[in-house]
Amino acid sequence: MGVTIDFEECLKDSPKFRVSLEQVENDIHDLESKLEKVIKLCNGMMEAGKAYNAANGAFINGVRELSVYFRGDQQVNDALCRFADGLTEMLNYYTILFDQAKRAISKNLDHFVKNDLKKVKDTKKHFEKISDDMDAALSRQAQANKNKPQELEETNNILTAMRSCFGHVTLDYVFQINVVQSKKRFKVMDTMLSFMYAMNTFYHQGYDLTNDLEPYMKTVAAQLEKMTQQAAAEKKEMEERHLLVQERENSLKSPPMRSSSVSDSSEVVMEGYLFKRTTNAFKTWVRRWFTIQSNQLVYQKRVKSSYPDETTVVVPDLRICTVKPAEEIERNFCFEIVSPTKSYTLQAESDNQRKVWIQALQASIATAFREGHREENFQEGLQDDSRSPGVPSTVPSMLNSLPPVKSDAKPKNTMLRQVLQIPGNSVCCDCRQKEPRWASINLGIVLCIECSGIHRSLGVHLSKVRSLTLDAWEPEILGVMSLLGNEAVNKTYEANTSECADRRAYPDCPRSIRESWIKSKYVKKDFLKPLPGRVIADGASPARGRKRVIRRWSVKKFPERFKSVHSGEEEGEAVSRSTSSGSLHSGARSDSGVEEAEDILVFGEEDSEEDSGSVGDVSEDCNIPTRRSADMTEVLELSQLDPNMLLYKAASAGNLPVLSAALAHGADVNWVNTQDTNKTPLHQAVESGSIGACEFLLLNGAKIDVKDGEGRAPLHHATILGNTGQVCLFLKRGANQHAVDEDGQDPLAIALSTTNADIVTLLRLARMNEEMRESEGYGNPGDETFSDVFKDFSQLASNNPSRLMRADDRTDAPDQT
Structure with missing residues (x-):
């Protein structure tokens, strides 16, 4: 130690x-x-x-x-x-x-x-006390009077005792310290x-x-x-399993049966939903799942119960009944099953379905009779009464009359065909995989299943993924897809990929390469070309040997918006025209023939001579002063060119490829133009009359109820302009129809003042649906009539917008699609 x-x-x-x-x-x-x-x-x-x-x-x-x-x-x-x-x-x-x-x-x-x-x-405490006592004894001894021997001796004795005690205590204290230290x-x-x-x-x-x-x-x-x-x-x-919906719709016309002939009564001959009239005093109608099996007609309830296999027998023995149409009933497609003791009235969903049910029941009756005649006891019982009452004489001849099960041909998927015929959509936008079956609806591109999974991981604020075969598609979203496409979008997002060939994703590439490429393309946006500044081109016109200076810019108005994809013309022509304007593609138009000509940069201008992804390509058009108001937006100085203003002007032109490019360059979809009564790009899209531009902005996060300087939301402007298709779109997307402008008018009041019957109908129906949902509680989907009417208006706005225009407006009304 x-x-x-x-x-x-x-x-x-x-x-x-x-x-x-x-x-x-x-x-x-x-x-x-x-x-x-x-x-x-x-x-x-x-x-x-x-x-x-x-x-x-x-x-x-x-x-x-x-x-x-x-x-x-x-x-x-x-x-x-x-x-x-x-x-x-x-x-x-x-x-x-x-x-x-x-x-x-x-x-x-x-x-x-x-x-x-x-x-x-x-x-330590003991040591400190003894130390203090030692100091006191020393002081007392020092103060003792030498003339007092007795006192002097006493102090010496005390000091000697304290010195001995202090020594022992000190040694003990140091000992404990040394023990701990060791x-x-x-x-x-x-x-x-x-x-x-x-x-x-x-x-x-x-x-x-x-x-x-x-x-x-x-x-x-x-x-x-x-x-x-x-x-x-x-x-x-299972990717094509959504086609079962089409097959189901076809089967409603001709319900499937299990076999072409009824040979075994224990098998299910036919099954499906029918309406049954109850036998109570109210004669109400209920929907039940009916089955023909074991020479019986039984039904089950669809609601959950303690006994899911519990069935109710309607006809215990088909041999003692007959079936016939019930034309005297007010409801359509009814037929009646009559037995000696009771009759039942059933209703099918179509006339063809009723015929098949009657045919199946008659054939089952014939089978029941054939099996009964095989039994000796039953044959003896038939000697006195050869036929049960109510059985038609033609029953035995219908034994093999059931039609064979129809294997309907695979229905053509019109929507899928339309989307895939858009230029570039025959392969995945990111990896070039053939036969893509997924899409990013806010980007307007189609994808393979591997790339769609990575797009989902980016978040819905960047990419909203849907299946081309499994999901239901609204006409407005289909319109957005038809106005963009892989080719148009890649002109922006892959405009500068010449040095990145080794990084590009390919069909069978590892996920890490695919993910890196997609994030570089859509998140980091590494392959964009910057917006142009002031452009000067030498020798653009060799005959004149002049310099061409680009100081101004504009956006080409988008022609023939997506109604052509849904109308009667050839789909290939429609989709090719819908994307003919390209993406952030620009041409330059000459204003005059002076020595230094001033050109206008037109975004969305077709230019076949230059690379479609370039910005600032020059092409000459001496007739620009006469064409400017017809096919392009207001011309602005190049100093005013930035992503927000480009988005604003592209919205006013209804040009979706340029809208997509502006967002790619960082434009704010809810940017407010303080120089134009605080309007946003969505307001401009409404004024352009383009449903596709409105839907594209909404898909990319545009606020649907934003107001301009006059207190008017996009729904107000669509109502004022009489754009029925846009009103239908905004109401479907949940626009606030009770908002009032500075004049205190809501959209319904504006529609009434302009006597637009279609818009008044939509607004009133939406208001009634909203009130119904509030009265019946949260979570109620509302009236089915509302959904049906709005679906019809959406189809009209997409397929035949002229039918939504009033007669006096059809000649000069803007294209709403």
């Missing part, structure tokens, strides 16, 4: 001793505070460990409950149970680790602090060594456990790979 304070010095009580003593006391105090901190942190770790163990145990219980759910799938159930057992064993190891840590750190160090350090502190080293090291051994044991146990599980985990991994491949194959097979 090393001595840190000299015993000789402590007996002298010299200043050196006092300095050393103070240093050692400070050192012990610092040691005590740090040990207490370690103990506190260890206790916190123990509490956190207990909480972790509790959470881990709950997780393991959840896995076991999940394995119960998969009890019918032996493969998954076994894997989950095996993993849960392994996690339980690991949880036990965690519990042992925390117990050993508590014993190694908390108990050992706490014992050292509460015993050894406490002895030092107690001895003991602290191995105490701390022993504690940490024990903890590290516990950690070593824990990790070795965990390694052994996972090492034992590794062969099984590899087996599960192989099974998982097979399951993944199988799931991918099944998913690919």
Whole structure:
């Protein structure tokens, strides 16, 4: 045991001793505070460990409950149970680790602090008291009068006793200090060594456990790979399953039957929904699922019940009944089943369906009779009465009269064909994979399934993904797709990819390459070409040898918006014209023949001579002064060119490719033009008459109820202009129809003042639907009439917008599509 304070010095009580003593006391105090901190942190770790163990145990219980759910799938159930057992064993190891840590750190160090350090502190108090008494005895001895021998002797005796006591106490105090100074080293090291051994044991146990599980985990991994491949194959097979909806609609005209002839009465001959008139006093009609099986007609309710297989027998024996049309009923497509005791009135969904049900019932009746004649007892019973009452004489001849099951040809998907015929849409926009079946509706592009998954991960603020085959498509969204397309969009987003060929995604590329390419393209926007500044071209006209200076710009108005895609003309021609303007493609038009000609940069101008992705390509047109108002927007100075103003002007032109390009360059879709009565691009799109431009802006986050300087929202402007298709679009998208402008008029008041019957009808119907939803509670979808009427108006606005115009406006009204 090393001595840190000299015993000789402590007996002298010299200043050196006092300095050393103070240093050692400070050192012990610092040691005590740090040990207490370690103990506190260890206790916190123990509490956190207990909480972790509790959470881990709950997780393991959840896995076991999940394995119960998969009890019918032996493969998954076994894997989950095996993993849960392994996690339980690991949880036990965690519990042992925390117990050993508590014993190694908390108990050992706490014992050292509460015993050894406490002895030092107690001895210090005794030492300080004796030291004070020693100082008092010395002072008293020094003050004693030498002329008083008795007092002098008494003080000497007291001083001698105190000096002896002080020496012993001092030695004890120094001894305790030296013991602590020596003991602290191995105490701390022993504690940490024990903890590290516990950690070593824990990790070795965990390694052994996972090492034992590794062969099984590899087996599960192989099974998982097979399951993944199988799931991918099944998913690919199911991509066309939405066509079942079309097949179902066709089957409503001719409901499917299980076989072309009824040979076994135990089989289901036919099944489907029919309306049944109840036999109560109210004669109400209810919809039930009817089945012809086992020579019986039975039905089930669609609602959930305690007995899902519970059926109600309508006709217990088809041999004693007959079936006939019920023309005297006021409802359409009814037929009647008559038995000796009771009759039932049923209603099909179409006349063809009624005929098939009657035919199926008559054939089942014939089958029941044929099977009955095979039974000897039944034949004897028929000797007196050869035919049951009500059975038509033609029943036996209808035994094989059931029509064969029709295998309807795969219906043509008109919407899919239209979208894929848009230039560039025959392959994925990002990786060039053939036969894309997904789309980003706010970007206006089609994608393969792999790229669509990465687009979903970007977030709906960047890309809204839908299936071309599984999702329902509204006419307005289809219009946006037809006005853009892969070719037009890539002219902007891939305008500068010449140096990035090695980074481009390809059909079978790894996901990392695909993800990097898509994020560089749509998030970082690495391949955009910047908007042009002032452009000067030398020698553009060799005959004149002049310089052409581009100081102004405009946007080409988008011609023949997407109504052509839905009308009677050829689809290939329609979609090619709808995207003919390209993306952020610009040409330059000459104003005059002076020595330094001034050209106008026209965004969206067709230019076949230059690369379609370039900005600032020059082409000459000396007739621009006469054509400017007809086919392009107001001409502005080049200094006013920025993404927001470009978006604003593109909206007024209804030019979706330029709108897309402006957003790609960072334009704010809700930018307010303070120089034009605080209007936004959506206001300008309304004034352009383009439904496609409005829908495109809404898909990209435009606020539908934003007001301009006159307090008018886009719905107000669409009502004032009589754009019925836009009014229908805004109401479908949830526009506030109660908002009033500065004149205190809401859209309905404006429509009434302009006597626009179609818009008045839409607004009133939307208001009634809103009131119905509020009165019937949150979550009510509203009146079906509202949905049907608005669907019809959407179709009219897309297919035949002229029918929505008043007769006096059709000659000069703007194109609303």
